[in-house]
Amino acid sequence: MKVGVDELESLAIGAAILGAGGGGDPYVGMLMAMRAIEEHGEVELLDPNKIPDDMFIIPTAMMGAPTIMNERIPSGEETVRSMRKLEKHLGRKADATMPIESGGINSTMPFNVAARTGLPVVDADGMGRAFPELQMETFHIYGISGAPAVVSDERGNSCIIESVDNYQLEWLARGITIRMGGASHLAEYVMTGEQVKRTGIHYSVSLAIKIGDAIRHAAKTGKTPLERVMEVTEATNYGKAIPLFRGKIIDIERQTTAGFAVGRVEIEGLDEYQGSRLTITFQNENLVAKVDGRVIASVPDIISILDMERALPITTENLRYGFRVMVIGIPTPEIMRTPEALKVWGPRYFGYDFDFTPLELLHREYYRRARLPPEKEKKYREQLG
Amino acid sequence: MKVGVDELESLAIGAAILGAGGGGDPYVGMLMAMRAIEEHGEVELLDPNKIPDDMFIIPTAMMGAPTIMNERIPSGEETVRSMRKLEKHLGRKADATMPIESGGINSTMPFNVAARTGLPVVDADGMGRAFPELQMETFHIYGISGAPAVVSDERGNSCIIESVDNYQLEWLARGITIRMGGASHLAEYVMTGEQVKRTGIHYSVSLAIKIGDAIRHAAKTGKTPLERVMEVTEATNYGKAIPLFRGKIIDIERQTTAGFAVGRVEIEGLDEYQGSRLTITFQNENLVAKVDGRVIASVPDIISILDMERALPITTENLRYGFRVMVIGIPTPEIMRTPEALKVWGPRYFGYDFDFTPLELLHREYYRRARLPPEKEKKYREQLG
Numbered sequence: 001m002k003v004g005v006d007e008l009e010s011l012a013i014g015a016a017i018l019g020a021g022g023g024g025d026p027y028v029g030m031l032m033a034m035r036a037i038e039e040h041g042e043v044e045l046l047d048p049n050k051i052p053d054d055m056f057i058i059p060t061a062m063m064g065a066p067t068i069m070n071e072r073i074p075s076g077e078e079t080v081r082s083m084r085k086l087e088k089h090l091g092r093k094a095d096a097t098m099p100i101e102s103g104g105i106n107s108t109m110p111f112n113v114a115a116r117t118g119l120p121v122v123d124a125d126g127m128g129r130a131f132p133e134l135q136m137e138t139f140h141i142y143g144i145s146g147a148p149a150v151v152s153d154e155r156g157n158s159c160i161i162e163s164v165d166n167y168q169l170e171w172l173a174r175g176i177t178i179r180m181g182g183a184s185h186l187a188e189y190v191m192t193g194e195q196v197k198r199t200g201i202h203y204s205v206s207l208a209i210k211i212g213d214a215i216r217h218a219a220k221t222g223k224t225p226l227e228r229v230m231e232v233t234e235a236t237n238y239g240k241a242i243p244l245f246r247g248k249i250i251d252i253e254r255q256t257t258a259g260f261a262v263g264r265v266e267i268e269g270l271d272e273y274q275g276s277r278l279t280i281t282f283q284n285e286n287l288v289a290k291v292d293g294r295v296i297a298s299v300p301d302i303i304s305i306l307d308m309e310r311a312l313p314i315t316t317e318n319l320r321y322g323f324r325v326m327v328i329g330i331p332t333p334e335i336m337r338t339p340e341a342l343k344v345w346g347p348r349y350f351g352y353d354f355d356f357t358p359l360e361l362l363h364r365e366y367y368r369r370a371r372l373p374p375e376k377e378k379k380y381r382e383q384l385g
Numbered sequence: 386m387k388v389g390v391d392e393l394e395s396l397a398i399g400a401a402i403l404g405a406g407g408g409g410d411p412y413v414g415m416l417m418a419m420r421a422i423e424e425h426g427e428v429e430l431l432d433p434n435k436i437p438d439d440m441f442i443i444p445t446a447m448m449g450a451p452t453i454m455n456e457r458i459p460s461g462e463e464t465v466r467s468m469r470k471l472e473k474h475l476g477r478k479a480d481a482t483m484p485i486e487s488g489g490i491n492s493t494m495p496f497n498v499a500a501r502t503g504l505p506v507v508d509a510d511g512m513g514r515a516f517p518e519l520q521m522e523t524f525h526i527y528g529i530s531g532a533p534a535v536v537s538d539e540r541g542n543s544c545i546i547e548s549v550d551n552y553q554l555e556w557l558a559r560g561i562t563i564r565m566g567g568a569s570h571l572a573e574y575v576m577t578g579e580q581v582k583r584t585g586i587h588y589s590v591s592l593a594i595k596i597g598d599a600i601r602h603a604a605k606t607g608k609t610p611l612e613r614v615m616e617v618t619e620a621t622n623y624g625k626a627i628p629l630f631r632g633k634i635i636d637i638e639r640q641t642t643a644g645f646a647v648g649r650v651e652i653e654g655l656d657e658y659q660g661s662r663l664t665i666t667f668q669n670e671n672l673v674a675k676v677d678g679r680v681i682a683s684v685p686d687i688i689s690i691l692d693m694e695r696a697l698p699i700t701t702e703n704l705r706y707g708f709r710v711m712v713i714g715i716p717t718p719e720i721m722r723t724p725e726a727l728k729v730w731g732p733r734y735f736g737y738d739f740d741f742t743p744l745e746l747l748h749r750e751y752y753r754r755a756r757l758p759p760e761k762e763k764k765y766r767e768q769l770g
Contacts, residue, residue, distance in 0.1 A: 085547070089474070089545075155549055155553065156549040157546075157547065157548045157549055157553050157557060158546075158547045159544045159545065159546050159547070159557060159561070160474075160544065160545035160547075161542075161543075161544050162470070162542065162543045162544070162545075163541075163542045163543075164540055164541040164542055168540065168542050171564055172542060172544060172561060172564055172565075174564075175560050175561060175563065175564035176544070176557060176560060176561060176564075178560065179556055179557055179559075179560035180557075
């Protein structure tokens with residue numbers, strides 16, 4: 001599949017929805033990748049199950065608080081520089097790049113790198129959504145080292161990090177990113193094709209493009225954007241999107257702490273949700289949604305806030321008092337919900353005192369009616385009894 | 386000249402005096418280098434004016450607040466690891482190592498590295514004393530890049546830093562050092578023999594050994610340790626040491642801020658200084674000494690606090706209420722007092738509102754009587770009119 005300017009526009013929107021409020025403003029990421037594609041041509045998107053086992057892949061990304069990433073629009077060359085320095089350090093040229101997360105900026109950033117270098121992008125990532133820390137990767141969970149990694153800034157500074165584990169990588173790269181002004185450009189989690197097949201979250205890029213397409217072109221189908229999102233997420237390695245809430249933002253609290261945007265948004269119910277209140281807490285990304293104190297969705301499942309008219313995603317840094325929004329949930333792929341994975345990004349890692357329950361179990365009625373893939377249908381029917 | 390265990394003991398003491406209160410506890414540095422020399426044998430100290438122009442030198446050091454460096458005694462392999470990683474990054478093996486500063490830990494650290502690797506040490510450094518920041522180097526002042534540099538910790542983490550200038554190097558390495566727990570191991574300011582000849586402060590290692598010897602063995606000569614320090618500093622590229630004050634520490638204020646130990650010590654005069662009060666302000670190192678508000682010595686000239694009995698140096702982190710001390714000054718070499726140099730480490734850089742005046746001019750009477758090297762004699766006689 002070729003990714004051009006039109007696919008990028010859809011990707012930015014769809015990835016921001018998978019980004020669960022994080023991953024940066026889709027508009028910023030889109031502009032940067034579009035400019036690169038207009039200059040250098042379309043980019044090949046590779047099926048992760050069809051790449052050679054010995055393919056050499058260097059994922060690329062930005063790091064930092066989205067509030068700062070959005071303000072400091074880079075030239076586009078910084079991330080290429082990180083990749084080149086890592087290639088030089090390892091003595092091997094990349095055959096492809098890949099996202100490490102799904103989000104407005106980090107889903108599109110590899111296309112900027114790919115367009116500028118002539119490399120393809122692998123249709124996979126390591127978060128399946130956006131997450132705030134570098135060890136929050138299926139790559140990490142299933143044994144890949146994030147280091148050596150290169151962090152660069154737009155002034156021309158770079159650091160090659162060799163860490164003893166991925167937690168130390170996160171700690172050091174975060175410290176460097178803060179010193180670089182709060183945003184940086186990253187090449188890390190160098191991998192072979194075989195490792196992507198085994199540890200990656202597959203088809204997250206093309207799914208994001210499908211979700212973005214669905215929203216942009218819903219009108220042509222006579223359906224609402226939300227209905228179309230529900231349709232295109234069904235029968236994927238993710239699960240069918242579920243409408244969770246509709247309402248008006250009545251309070252928002254947000255601060256940048258240790259390089260993260262941390263906070264909470266309160267939404268007062270409208271329509272059938274009138275009289276209820278939804279609270280979403282976030283650390284760069286939306287982590288937990290509660291209605292009147294009851295958990296209705298939690299990390300790692302995706303909680304996304306969309307504007308009520310056009311179903312466009314609103315990232316945490318763009319939330320404002322008075323916005324009328326709808327909140328949706330998207331079940332994450334099974335590779336993200338294993339016990340090993342939940343240790344890294346389950347609610348307890350973020351300081352909550354409860355375990356993860358899949359959206360499908362929190363909303364049995366909806367998912368009983370939803371058309372699930374046969375193997376999931378069976379699994380959840382067993383769990384539901 | 387060979388440096389063995391006995392020379393190291395003198396070096397640690399003498400370097401801590403040149404260290405101006407900074408550069409870490411001489412005892413910690415000495416123990417580490419002694420262990421390495423006992424295991425691996427003596428180290429060759431090279432005359433900087435007799436090394437080949439194309440010699441490839443990788444200086445090594447520790448970085449961090451001395452209060453933390455003293456608490457976290459390393460295995461000795463960390464600094465070797467930094468050097469090895471820098472060699473690998475540059476694709477060239479070091480022919481020698483060298484100190485980047487004169488101080489209790491950083492004068493002895495290169496001997497630890499040298500003993501473990503079989504390399505010689507060049508008898509020079511880039512600070513001529515201790516200073517708190519990485520761009521405070523004659524190497525920097527006269528055009529050498531500190532980067533690429535490697536920072537490592539004792540856990541096994543390393544960062545290779547490539548910065549656009551030496552200020553950015555300091556900023557990034559400091560941030561990484563803080564994340565590494567406040568102390569780290571450094572290889573930086575890679576240089577050729579020609580560059581050391583042109584930009585280094587020569588013979589600072591052997592001078593420190595002479596000063597340490599003088600203090601340790603003063604009794605044999607029938608002179609006081611202080612008299613001996615005055616003798617051995619005379620007729621060197623430094624200037625003759627001057628006794629500045631004697632008294633009792635009556636107040637001390639010290640905090641660790643942004644990776645630095647910052648503070649102030651108050652000393653109440655004894656003997657002929659009775660009725661006066663000396664205030665020394667420091668940032669890791671002693672920067673300015675004032676008697677009753679009048680500057681009597683300032684950075685870059687060396688201000689050292691010695692215990693009154695044995696003239697052993699007391700570093701800023703070891704100052705305690707009630708200690709009876711003497712304070713001495715040592716004029717620094719001319720390469721450290723040029724207008725370019727004073728821009729980097731003159732009093733104004735540290736936030737003081739006055740310019741540097743050499744000890745020789747602040748204490749005309751003493752230096753009129755002192756036997757100065759002929760060319761200095763002439764220069765200062767002219768300045769004194």
